Amino acid sequence: MYTLLQLRGMALRTAARPLSCRRHFRTTVPARKYVPRTPAPGDRVYVAMSSGVDSSTVAALIRDQYPENEVSGIYMENWNDTSNGDGLTCTEREWIDVQNVCRAVDLPCERVNFEREYWNEVFMPMIEMYKRGLTPNPDVGCNKFIKFGELYRYLENKEQKTAVSTGNGKMRNWWLATGHYANVGLDNASNTVHLLRPSHLPKDQSYYLSAISSTVLPRLLFPLGGYTKPQVRDLALNKYHLPTAEKPDSQGICFIGQGQNTFRRFLDEYLEANPGDVVTETGEVVGRHNGLWHATVGQRSGVAMPQGDPTKKGTWYVARKVPAQNQIVIVRGADNPAFYTDRVQCAEFDWLGHVDSAALVRDCAGIVVQYRSLQTPERVRRVHVNGAGGLEVEFETLRRAVAPGQYLVMYNEAGRVLGSGVITNTDRTEPVNCK
Incomplete structure (x- = not known):
């Protein structure tokens, strides 16, 4: 298990509309000019690998484009999961895939463990937010605290130790490349590095990178920022012949499984039941819930309202949560003004x-x-x-x-x-x- 990045695909999230390139960029303000950044000869490049086709292709691209640079893969172990029935944990299966890809592109690879950090900085804060009736996004937290936090610091310390061991004490320039669909560019006007959307907006992952520190941006490489997903698949399959080329995209968390009810059962393992009232906007109690995390704003309430009553006939939806009263408020109709x-x-x-x-x-x-x-x-x-x-x-x-x-x-x-x-x-x- 690399991260909880795949939570975005689960049914707990209200469906979002496709991103509209035309609507977003139709403005009268001229776009700023950004300068591409590339490793110089002698720079070290680390590729964060998750066993998916995206990070696998990044490893192949970096190895191909910078043959004279020292490049290596690095895999983060963030969760101590259990076997799915084949004798291997999700983490072990991913590590095997990462090693196979690195052998295919002739890269050394390293495995690092951030289970404790992930638990303390991402997972438990997520659990606490669900407990308080909020709708958290652990993807953002994982990027902020783990991938571009703990991993970044780990690599920085590693490079500092290398500089000391060489005797000159001067740290070489190094980069961290990932399989995110985003861009980083040097702004001419301010001479600072900015985080940008990718060229292919339907795969835009800049949202999940939005909370990382600006201090790490100068060392980041997002090689897929100019590619579409079909192009990445084609590179992996037909140019680089990667063993993960046809591996399906993750749609859930391997040690949890997919589906709204599956995830809620998972949360129930970490959250003690906290029953409360389900009420209408007028305050009428019409049902009970076992915890605020069992409801998502905008979804059907699951409360069977008496259809013979004209004031209650129809489908009712979750309008909001009131943590102070431990209540879930429901309203009638999917397009209710509430x-x-x-x-x-x-x-x-x-x-x-x-x-x-x-x-x-x-x-x-x-x-x-x-x-x-x-x-x-x-x-x-x-x-x-x-x-x-x-x-x-x-x-x-x-x-x-x-x-x-x-x-x-x-x-x-x-x-x-x-x-x-x-x-x-x-x-x-x-x-x-x-x-």
């Missing part, structure tokens, strides 16, 4: 690199945000920054089922990630008249 919001707040919003937030407050033309990966970016009509590091954003239009706990990621007209933060509250600028 689902829609045009204003969100983040108690803490982290800017990625230098961003003139005061200028955004004065003029947010061309600025868009996303609260799910691969959704159509939402244009904003107002941005407000408070002195405590928080952010408030108003959308141009009402949006359905925006939930606290989701990450809000901001982009400019050039596709640069400006920053991100966890949504702590949602509301709307006009009163809601529920059906």
Whole structure:
């Protein structure tokens, strides 16, 4: 198990609309000029490998494009899982695949263990957020704390030790390459490195990278930023003949399995049942729940309402959660006004690199945000920054089922990630008249 990156494919998430390139980039503000960055002769390149076709292809591309550089693969073990019936754990099967790929492209590979760090910095915070009724995104946390946190520091320390052992004490330049569909570019105007969207927007993974530290960006390589997924498959199969070329994309977590109910059963192993009321907007108790994590905003409530009562006839959906009262509030109809919001707040919003937030407050033309990966970016009509590091954003239009706990990621007209933060509250600028 490499990370919990595949949680985004599970049914707990409300389906997002495909990202619209045309809508996002139709602005009057000219795009900034970015300079590509490539390793120089003598630089060391590490390839983070997960056993999937994307990271496998990156290993082949790096080996092919930089034959004179010292390149090696590195695999992170983040979860002590159990066998799926074939005598091998998910981690062991992935490690075998990684070794096979590295042999195929003639690379040494290393296995490192970050189980404790993953548990403390990603998994348990995710569990606590579910317990509080939030909708967390562990993918973002894994990239921030583990892949571009613990792994980055591990490699930095490794290079420092190498510099000491050589006797000159000077650390050589090194890079970390991953299979993410994103880009990093050197901005001519500011001479700083920015995180950018990839060329192929349907595979855009910049959302999941939005919380990493700007200090790591200068050492990152995203070789797939200019490729489509079919092109990557073709390279893996027909050019590099990789053993993982036809391996299916992961759609869930191998030690949990796929499906909404499967994941909720998994959460039940870590969360003690906390029964509470399911209520209507008027406060009428119509059912019970075993824990706030058993409901997702925007999904069917599962409560059987009396269809003979005209006021209750129809399908009812989860509108929101009220942790203070341990209640789940449901409303009638999938398009009930209670689902829609045009204003969100983040108690803490982290800017990625230098961003003139005061200028955004004065003029947010061309600025868009996303609260799910691969959704159509939402244009904003107002941005407000408070002195405590928080952010408030108003959308141009009402949006359905925006939930606290989701990450809000901001982009400019050039596709640069400006920053991100966890949504702590949602509301709307006009009163809601529920059906």
